[in-house]
Amino acid sequence: xxxxxxxxxxxxxxxxxxxxxxxxxxxxxxxxxxxxxxxxxxxxxxxxxxxxxxxxxxxxxxxxxxxxxxxxxxxxxxxxxxxxxxxxxxxxxxxxxxxxxxxxxxxxxxxxxxxxxxxxxxxxxxxxxxxxxxxxxxxxxxxxxxxxxxxxxxxxxxxxxxxxxxxxxxxxxxxxxxxxxxxxxxxxxxxxxxxxxxxxxxxxxxxxxxxxxxxxxxxxxxxxxxxxxxxxxxxxxxxxxxxxxxxxxxxxxxxxxxxxxxxxxxxxxxxxxxxxxxxxxxxxxxxxxxxxxxxxxxxxxxxxxxxxxxxxxxxxxxxxxxxxxxxxxxxxxxx
Numbered sequence: 001x002x003x004x005x006x007x008x009x010x011x012x013x014x015x016x017x018x019x020x021x022x023x024x025x026x027x028x029x030x031x032x033x034x035x036x037x038x039x040x041x042x043x044x045x046x047x048x049x050x051x052x053x054x055x056x057x058x059x060x061x062x063x064x065x066x067x068x069x070x071x072x073x074x075x076x077x078x079x080x081x082x083x084x085x086x087x088x089x090x091x092x093x094x095x096x097x098x099x100x101x102x103x104x105x106x107x108x109x110x111x112x113x114x115x116x117x118x119x120x121x122x123x124x125x126x127x128x129x130x131x132x133x134x135x136x137x138x139x140x141x142x143x144x145x146x147x148x149x150x151x152x153x154x155x156x157x158x159x160x161x162x163x164x165x166x167x168x169x170x171x172x173x174x175x176x177x178x179x180x181x182x183x184x185x186x187x188x189x190x191x192x193x194x195x196x197x198x199x200x201x202x203x204x205x206x207x208x209x210x211x212x213x214x215x216x217x218x219x220x221x222x223x224x225x226x227x228x229x230x231x232x233x234x235x236x237x238x239x240x241x242x243x244x245x246x247x248x249x250x251x252x253x254x255x256x257x258x259x260x261x262x263x264x265x266x267x268x269x270x271x272x273x274x275x276x277x278x279x280x281x282x283x284x285x286x287x288x289x290x291x292x293x294x295x296x297x298x299x300x301x302x303x304x305x306x307x308x309x310x311x312x313x314x315x316x317x318x319x320x321x322x323x324x325x326x327x328x329x330x331x332x333x334x335x
Contacts, residue, residue: 001130001132002129002131002132002173002174003130003169003173003174003175003176003177003179003180003181004129004172004173004174004180004181004208005066005126005171005172005174005176005179005180006169006171006180006181007067007069007070007136007168007170007171007174007182008059008064008065008066008067008068008069008070008071008169008326009064009065009167009168009169009170009299009302009303009306009307010061010062010063010064010065010067010168010169010303011061011109011165011167011168011169011296011299011300011304012045012060012066012165012166013029013044013057013163013164013165013290013300014044014045014050014052014057014164014165014166015044015050016045016050016144017042017043017044018042018043018045018163018192019031019041019042019057020040020041020042020160020272021335023151023160025201027151027156027160028150028153028156029156029160034333035158035266036037037267038160038265038266038292039265039266039269039270039285039287039288040160040266040287040291040292041288041289041290041305042162042288042289042290042291043162043163044163044164044165044291045163046144046146048165050153052134052144052164053144053288054083054085054087054093054094054144054166055081055086055087055097055100055142055310056088056100057142057144057164057165057166058093058097058140058141058142058168059097059100059165059262060326061142061166061167061168061299062101062138062140062168062242063101064168065169065170065260065324066073066101066138066170068170068247069170069172069318070262071136071172073101073102073103073169074102074117075136075145076101076106076136076137076138076170077106077107077128077133077134077136077276078106078108078109078119078125078128078133078134078138079094079097079098079103079106079108079138079139079217080094080111080124080137080138080139081093081094081097081108081110081111081121081163082110082111082117082120082121082139082140082141082246082295083110083142083143083144083294083295084109084112084114084117084143084198084324085135085143085144085147085148086110087144087293088169089201090269091259092108092265093110093142094108094110095108097138104128107310108276109124111124111294111295112220112274113323113324113327114196114294114295114323114324114325114327115294115321115323115324115327116137116186116262116322116325116327116328116329117141117263117294117295117321118141118295118296118297118299118304118319119184119186119298119319119329119330119331120186120226120323120327120329121139121140121141121295122139122171122181122184122319122331123184123186123329123331125137125139125171126171126184126331129173132207136168136170136172137172137175138168138169138170138250139168139169139170140166140168140291140299141166141167141168141295141296141298141300142165142166142167142295142296142298143162143164143166143293143294143295144164145162145163145164145293146163146164146225147296148198148222148272148311149162149222150222153182154333155196155223156227158224161265161291161292162291162292163290163291163292164293164298165293165296165299166299166301167293167296167297167298167299167302167303168299169299169302172210174183178334179314179334179335180333180334181247181331181332181333182332182333183245183248183249183331183332184245184329184330184331184332185241185244185245185248185325185329185331186328187237187241187327188325188326188327189325189326189327192229192258192326193324193325194224195224195226195230195250195326196223196224196225196226196227196230196323196324196326197324198221198222198223198224198269199224200221201221209241209278212251230264230326231265231268233322233326234241234264234265234322234328235268235271235275236324237326237328238261238272238320239275239276241320241322241328241329241330242318242320242330244257244330245318245320245330245331245332246318246332248332249332252274253277253278255291255316256278256316256318257282257311257312257315257316257335258282258284258311258317259273259276259278259282259283259318259320260283260298260302260305260313260317260318260319260320261284261285261292261298261300261319261320261321262297262298263287263291263292263293263297263298263300263301263320264287264292264297264323265287265292266287266313267320269283269285269287274321281310284302284304284305284310286293286300286301286304294323298319298321302317302319311335312335314334314335315334315335316332316333316334317333317334317335318330318333320334321333
């Protein structure tokens with residue numbers, strides 16, 4: 001068995017900044033209401049004609065990560081692409097990334113675990129590298145939410161939360177024992193599948209047929225979230241899976257140098273920080289300026305924290321996510 005490590009990081013977000021006040025011009029909300037409930041001040045949205053899409057943003061983030069890892073695109077043995085908002089229903093974003101990076105041929109795998117997508121993808125990459133099958137795996141989390149949100153009063157509780165962006169990591173073989181990805185921990189609880197979901201378009205709600213047969217129905221083509229239930233489950237599962245990862249490695253909360261939670265809601269992150277007694281410099285949040293970017297949120301935050309010098313060699317870094325499914329997981333890394 002080999003050891004795996006993150007050898008390169010990169011992120012990309014669209015230039016278009018959308019503030020809470022700008023959203024308030026379109027729907028019945030205000031800056032104070034949004035910040036009180038989510039902690040979000042602004043987010044980035046793709047605009048028509050800016051050249052971006054889920055896959056394009058993923059490639060932009062990937063190119064930065066590849067350069068920082070000191071490898072060439074053709075050194076990548078596998079692409080793992082995590083998103084809930086692919087450019088097309090099929091094929092997935094992974095093969096588009098392979099094409100845009102001009103990699104000769106390599107396998108491309110798509111992960112559909114929404115907010116937990118990057119953690120699931122990173123765990124998968126870790127296994128492929130540790131078993132020796134691939135030396136370098138490209139892991140991407142990328143989302144284009146803004147094209148599929150309900151910007152009416154009906155959708156305000158969900159639509160104010162989400163932003164667009166991408167983050168990427170190169171997971172590489174390492175010879176350093178005791179450093180790199182120490183362990184990953186994944187869970188799901190499908191009985192809550194309808195509490196945070198987008199049900200159509202799908203084979204259940206295929207566009208031409210459902211519109212023809214039910215022209216007056218409120219078709220579920222926009223995301224739905226039972227916010228209170230999601231919050232209650234998130235704070236429990238975040239705590240459990242972080243503790244599970246620490247216990248598996250004989251570590252304690254006091255050993256954490258940097259916790260990077262999925263940027264779902266600043267209130268959730270603050271709750272976990274208080275529960276574990278962590279200082280402000282031990283937890284990294286950027287939801288205030290990017291919103292919830294789902295599968296992209298952890299790699300964007302991880303990249304920003306590393307770029308700012310908040311993560312150093314030898315630090316214990318903990319990643320944790322919770323989201324639709326419900327699914328959740330954690331990654332324990334010795335940097």
